[in-house]
Amino acid sequence: MTTKTLTRADLAEALVLKVGLPRNESQEMVELILKEISDTLSGGEQVKLSSFGSFGIRAKQQRIGRNPKTGEEVPITPRRVLVFRPSNIMKDRINTELGEQSRSNKTDGKPDGKPEGKRGT
Numbered sequence: 001m002t003t004k005t006l007t008r009a010d011l012a013e014a015l016v017l018k019v020g021l022p023r024n025e026s027q028e029m030v031e032l033i034l035k036e037i038s039d040t041l042s043g044g045e046q047v048k049l050s051s052f053g054s055f056g057i058r059a060k061q062q063r064i065g066r067n068p069k070t071g072e073e074v075p076i077t078p079r080r081v082l083v084f085r086p087s088n089i090m091k092d093r094i095n096t097e098l099g100e101q102s103r104s105n106k107t108d109g110k111p112d113g114k115p116e117g118k119r120g121t
Contacts, residue, residue: 051087053087055082058080062075063075
């Protein structure tokens with residue numbers, strides 16, 4: 001599994017390469033899309049992207065937590081948190097790709113994935 005992070009610049013570059021937009025327009029388009037998503041979520045509405053997933057805001061009530069150093073009970077203030085729920089298509093895609101990676105990472109291609117060597121005595 002790769003650890004590369006997709007950035008705004010990567011999204012803009014993809015628009016340049018795949019759609020053929022000029023670089024400055026692709027950067028503006030990425031910013032516009034992200035601003036629209038952000039504004040919609042800030043307004044308390046949900047964002048649904050077909051075949052990808054949905055973003056929403058969930059209200060969390062005040063609760064009691066603990067200071068990990070002292071063990072003292074500390075009130076955690078109520079707040080709103082961003083949640084993402086992937087679509088079934090996205091879940092399937094991630095799990096399919098994960099399965100393909102684990103198959104390609106086997107040590108010798110044997111079905112059980114065990115390397116050849118001495119047998120137990």
